[in-house]
Amino acid sequence: MRRTLSESDSQALLATYGVRFAPEELVGDPDSAVVAAEGFGYPVAAKLCGENIAHKTERGLVRLSLRSAHEVRAAVGELLSAALPDDRATGVLVAPMIRGDRELIAGIATDPQFGPTVMLGVGGVMAEAVADVSVRLAPITQLDAAEMIEELRSQALIAAFRGEPPVDRDALIEVLLSLSDAATATEGATVVSADINPLIICGGVPVPVDALVEQQERR
Amino acid sequence: MSVARTHERYRALFEPRGVVVAGASTHPGKFGFVSLHNILACGYRGDVFATNRDGSTVLGVDCLRSLSELPEGVADLIFVCTPKSVNAELLRVAASKGFAPPSSPPPDTGEAGEQGRRDERELVALAEDLGILLVGPNGQGVVSTPASLCAQIVAPYPPAGSIGVASQSGNFVSSFLNWSCATGVGISRAVSAGNAVATSVPDFLDFYSQDPETSVALAYMEGIEDGRSVAATFSRVAAVKPLVVLKGGATAGGARAAAGHTGSLATDDRTFTGVCAQSGATRASTAEEAFEAAATFATQPLPAGNRVAVLTTAGGWGVVTADAIVRHRDLELATLPDDLRDAIDELLPPRWSRSNPIDLAGGETRDTVPEVLRLVAEHEEVDAVVHLGLGIQANQARMMREGGYYGVEGEDTNGIQRIVAYHERQDARFAEAAAELSMATGKPILTATELAMAFPGNAGPTAVRAAGRVCYQSADRAVTALVHLVRRARFLQRRAS
Incomplete structure (x- = not known):
């Protein structure tokens, strides 16, 4: 039986073999997202995280270059409400923009x-x-x-x-x-x-x- | 089974004490006739026997009515042309006759359908029990020049040499052997695996890696079932000898189902490319590239580095060849060292190119080509040489020979005969110089001219072949062959350290 891991689980697994990912934080609500963003420094990216989410870009579930607490709060709110039951979303990943x-x-x-x-x-x-x-x-x-x-x-x-x-x-x-x-x-x-x-x-x-x-x- | 024992079984396939054609036919269109004909006509050194039901005489060979009439211990190879149903019995009798490892390439027993497959499995199991090496079915046979053996149902029989051919397709054995005939670079062994029910291409490659008669292995492969085992074989073989692989079906494999992009990007063709790079096998994309890579490995030394000099007697060829070298990132167009330029200045009028490509620009006299070639090949900042322009004068000599003004040999009324002889001698000399310098310096020197194809009798290409080397039909093909030499040299250097 094959199983696709969520992004955070995928990263966690590969990290155990030594892959060093860009830092990121999984958050459950817009306020924690802002705290995480301030920790990284702006701009940040936010994306919905879940086991079954494919075609994230096509569905607009990745938001890039968020430059303020206001933008982060809005984007994360939208991502959480865009989640479908089938996505099995576990939250939103906030990460510094790697350019x-x-x-x-x-x-x-x-x-x-x-x-x-x-x-x-x-x-x-x-x-x-x-x-x-x-x-x-x-x-x-x-x-x-x-x-x-x-x-x-x-x-x-x-x-x-x-x-x-x-x-x-x-x-x-x-x-x-x-x-x-x-x-x-x-x-x-x-x-x-x-x-x-x-x-x-x-x-x-x-x-x-x-x-x-x-x-x-x-x- | 031990490696030594396995090796001995394969050796007996290629150097049998004697050969039996089972099912010899009086009809010249049948495999049972053609195979016997080819074995006899190519001068096989051992004893030749044949069997058929009515005990008739075929090509002077008195056929035995059955294999059981064969004395013990006189033959190791049975070329099976009998109807399929006889094979099991045949194998049992063969085993009783002390065939060291009788082996049989049955040409046309491959039958589709469940019954056919079941029979095949039984035959393989029986052969295994009896210690018999089974080749085929649906192969076209075995060639082994050290034994002057041409146990094949098709032509040609190639010149003797050190390339060992193993192919999943009989046609490609013929192709490679035809290339061998065309270039003069010879073959040690050749075999087509046919349906490969018991012995497959990798098995033969393993044998070639240990075979003292073989210096290069050349393989054609299609479907690969046990990839890991094939990769391991490639690694074993390429560690000791160059292994050139042509793979069919390279474009068939597409994307695989996978969650991400890697699955669709890592196609089976790219995976096979990776397997070759990782194991040190040389992957060629066409039949002529494969043969010429093998022939180059068999006849040229490996370069110590990748700096290539081009020596030409005319401008355009040199320029295009330099372009080809620059395009291949594994090669480097050598920068002409100052001391080399000064040395060449001593030998040529100032109009020569004074850079690489080294274009003599028609400034050469009697000894210039060999002298410049020596300076270039011996220079420590040059690892390999591509030599162009051979045979031009000898081609003009041919036209003079055939042009109606040549006269009766020995009565040189127009002075043509003297110049014809001079040009032909010179072009032969240049080719010989290239081969001698290559051996003396341990650097590859590849000679290319389309005259090798247009007028193979030209004194230049003829002398290249006589020196045992390939006269490449174009500079591009010489450059491609050189890329394969450079890559293998690099592979070995990196893994040795």
Whole structure:
């Protein structure tokens, strides 16, 4: 039986394997959202969190660049009232806005013939169209991870880019190795797929912002 | 089964003490005739036997009425052309005759349907019990040049060499062997796995990795069932020898159902690319790229780095080749070192390019090409050379030979014969120099000209082939082959440290 975890559970699971996500806080009402936002500093992002929420962007369940307590309170109120029973919403995630011109995607996929794989690609809304992706069988070594980065066609995105320094390869390798650990873990339910999307390059540092994990119980 | 024992069984497939064609036919259109013909015609070194029901003589071979008439211990390979129902009995008799590991590529027993599959499973189990290696069915046979063995139902028989071919499709064995005939770069073993009921492409690749006659493995694969086992085989083989893989069905696999984007981005084709990169296998995207990569591994040294120099006798070729090198990010167009430029200045009039690509611009005299080639190949800041412009003069010589003014050989009334002989000698010399320098420096030197295809008899390409190397039909193909060399060299360097 396959199960898709909520965003916060997805992040929590991957964090146990060493993926360091951008900070965020799960809140249940607009006032706590403001407290969280003030803690991070503005601007912040807010998004509805729940196990069954897909197509968040399309449904307007992600609000970006909220710049004041007033904006946060309004947005969080709207998100909570937009939740449908099927979403199984657990609250709203408030996070500082992570900004960067470059987005990558990293993840785990289970190939029907080759089993668990680790993937790195150019992210963003055009990820599928750009299709600049490298894949390796899990587990991967540090060298495999370095070569996955090298294999991407869009090396211009990895080098210094629009005033930002080059991507911190060691940090990116750490993300891929953590995913490899998650894909090959022998405890708990098997991670059959995982997305770290987006993986925003912020000042050269890859910052995992969001995650979605799909698990299957071991038999 | 132990590795040594397995290896011995496969060795007996490729170097059998003797061969039996079971079901030999008097009809030249039947597999039972063609296979016997090919075994005899290609000069197999061991004894050849045949069986058929009426004990007739086929191609001078007196057929036994049954395998049971065969003396013990004289053959290891049975090429099975008998109707399917006889096979189980055949295997039992073979085992009783002391076939070390008799092996059988039955050409046409693959039957669809439940009954066919059940029979197949029974046959595999029986072969396993008897210690018999079963190849096929629906393969086209086995080639092994160290034994002069062409146990195949199709042509060609390739020149001897060190490329080991294993294919899931018989057609691709033929293709690779035809490429071998065209380039002169030879084959050690070739086998098509057919339906692969008992032995599959990875099994043969494992054998090739241990086979002293084979220096490069070349595989064609389609459907992959046990991916992890295939990946492990690739790793084992590529750790010791170059392994070139052409995979069919590369575009078939699409998105997989998954919650996120990774599932749709990690297509099975990209996964296979990753498997090759991770294991050190060389993935080629076309049949000619696959063969030429294998042939290049078999005949050129691995470069120490990726800095490439281009040597050409005419401008345009050099420019386009430099473009191709720059486009491949695994290669680097070498910056011409000052001392090398000064040294070449001594040999050429000032109109030469004075940069890489090194364009001699028609300034060469009798010994310039080999001399410049030596300076370039020996320079420590050059890792590989692409050599262009071979055979132009010999091509003109051909036109003079055939043009009606050549005259009777030995009566050189127009002075043509002397110049024809000179040009042909020179182009052969240039090709030989390239091969010798490559061996002396341990650096790849790849010679490319479309004359290899347009006029294969040209003295230049002929001498490249005589030196045992590929004369690439275009600079682009030479550059692609070089990319594969550079990638493998890098793979080994990184994993060694």
